[in-house]
Amino acid sequence: FPDGEGGVGFRDGQAQAGSNYKEYVGACLLESMEPGVSYRLDFFVGFRDNVPGSKSFNIALFASTNCANLPFGGNNFQIGCPLNDVGYIQLGETFVSGSNEWVNVVFEFTASQAYEVIVLGPSCNTNPNYYLDPYFYVDRLTLAKSADFQIPFESITGSICDNDLVLQVPADASNTYQWYQDGIAMIGQNNPFLQLTSIDNTEGVYAVMITTPEGCYISENYNLLIPPYYESTSASICENDYIMIGTDTLSTSGFHEIWLEAEDGCDSVLQITLEVLENTYASIQDTFCLGDDYSFHDIFTYEAGTFETTLVNANGCDSLITLHLTGVGTGLGMELPETQFIDLGQSITLEPLFYDPVFTQFLWTNSTGSVLSESPVVSLIQPANSEWLFLNVSNNAECNQLDSVEVKVIPDYSVYIPNVFSPDGNGIHDEFTCFITGAVAEISVFSVYDRWGNLVFQDNNISNPLNYKGWTGNVEGEQAIQGVYVYMIRIKFLNGVEKVFAGDVTLLR
Structure with a gap:
């Protein structure tokens, strides 16, 4: 339809045969397609306005290797699509929709055989609106090798604003030409050139279809936009x-x-x-503890002074900040002593080696967070186990510092038990007892047996072991006879360890 004065209409159902009644456009090609070569079918589908059932459908492209297969169907209105006849294959299918417009559709495919026939129309599937007699149109069908599309313009001269814009393709008397605007053929525009002026509806996409003795070709697109005044x-x-x-x-x-x-x-x-x-400006006063580091936005310092930085305000503009930074203290800081060692049963008092006079608040804690002291000095009374102590010092404002020290408790389980005593009342070695250190929490059992294994003395759960006197050498109110006795003493230490001491002791009179 080179002159733009015609189109082909077709149905996708109903009419004479219900859902299977379909109409197609077919042609025997001027020459067979070359197997292995890519081809392109470029065309437009037309849609009417406000026609129920005729606003969308699936369009398909079919091919055959024999022109004798065209037309297909043999006047059988029930045959449906070409695949229901012999010798056809489907090359492509796509969904297309519109209303009162022409819609450009392109099929790209590679020929697998030497096709001589193409057929274009509805897909083989039943159109769900077939009972409404759906009707569509096709126009500007161009089939060519993919490489033959987008032929460049020979020249583009002039200006649309000067009403002398000219699009030119190579001229050849053996060719015919048809120009298109937005895919619609321009009636009467059949020259190898097109002159455009700045009149209404000039904007759009322009191209020309060139028909030669060898076939049809499409030029590249020219997108014309007239800028607003x-x-x-x-x-x-x-x-x-x-x-x-x-x-x-x-x-x-x-x-x-x-x-x-x-x-x-x-x-x-x-x-x-x-x-x-406008940019915004602000001045900020702040203080920090000398000896610490200070940061604000991109300012990082260890010293007092005046600094400037730039932030972004609510308008997205610069907010210029001047920071006046004052230091507090002397920078001396605070330091605790190194690890402290004590024997089990000993007590210890700790204080910082030095601290800045600016610090007025002190808080000693242990590893469980329990508060031990709120002064510079802390005392541990006979700690049972090693532990870490932490001191946090501050001035209730800018300055604070944390340090720690470990107190290591060395277990000492030494107990001295004499092997002879003489309960004669002279005040020297009158009792049999054990001599212990502050590491002992309790004497659980203190028992003495005679040589025949009879229990002659026993005390239990002695909670004040440092002052324990022991056995005075009496049995049931009477003086025990001179001789060798056996003892068994169970001692519990501050750290929970229990030890048993056994041996013999000689009673002299």
Whole structure:
């Protein structure tokens, strides 16, 4: 349909045979397709306006290797699509929809055989709206090798704004030409050139179909846009910034009008309302503890002084900050002694080796968080196990520091038990007892037996072991006879360890 004066209509159901009644456009090609070569079928589908059932469908492309297979169906209205006859295959299928418009559709495929026939129309599936007599159109069908599409223009001269824009393709008397705008054939435009002027509806996509003795070809597209004569907009910038439009520099608030020239030579006026947003300024006072590090945004320092930095305010502009930083203290800090060692049963008092006079608050804690002291000094009374102590010092404001020290408790399970005593009342070795250190928490059992294994003395759960006197040498109120006795003493230490001491002792009179 090279002159744009015609189109082909077809049905996708109903009419004479219900859902199977389908109509197609078919042609025997001027020459067979070459196997292994890529081809393109470019065409437009037309849709009517406000026609129920005729706004969408699936369109398919079929092919055959024998022109004798065209037409297909043998006047059998029930045959449906070409695949229901012999000698056809389907090359492609796609869904397309529209309303009162032409829609461009493209099938790209590689020929696997030397096809001589193509058929275009509804897919083999039943159209769900078949009972509404769906009806569609096709126009500007072009089948060619993919490489033959997008032929470049020979020249593009002039300007649409000067009404002398000319699109030109190579001229050949043996060829025919048909120009298209937005896929619609332009009636009467059958020359190898097209002149465009700045009239209504000139904007669009232009191309020409060239029909040669060898076949049909499509030129490249030319997208014509006429710039608006006036365009209004608004913008905002920050203080001390500017925007460039063409050769104009804008940096002040207000209304600006700028004349521009588009690529195709048309004049355009840009009207812009510009707002200049002010930067903000702030001064901050802050203090920190000398000897510590201080950070704010991109400021990192160990010293007092005045610093400047830039943030972003709510308008997205600069917020210039001046920081006045004051140091507190002398920078001396605080330090605890190294690890402290004590024997089990001993007590210890700790205090810092030195601390800055700025520190007025002290908090000693252990590893469980229990508070031990709120003064510079802390005392541990006979700790049973090793533990870490922590001292946090502060001035209730900017300065605070934390240090720690480990107190290691060395277990000492030594007990002295004499092997002779003489309960004669002279005040020397009158009792049999054990001599212990502060590491002992309790004497659980203190028992003495005679040589025949009879229990002659026993005490239990002695909770004040350092002052324990022991056995006075009496049995049931009578003096025990001189001789050798056996003892068994069970001792529990502060750290929970229990030990049993056994041996013999001689009683002398």
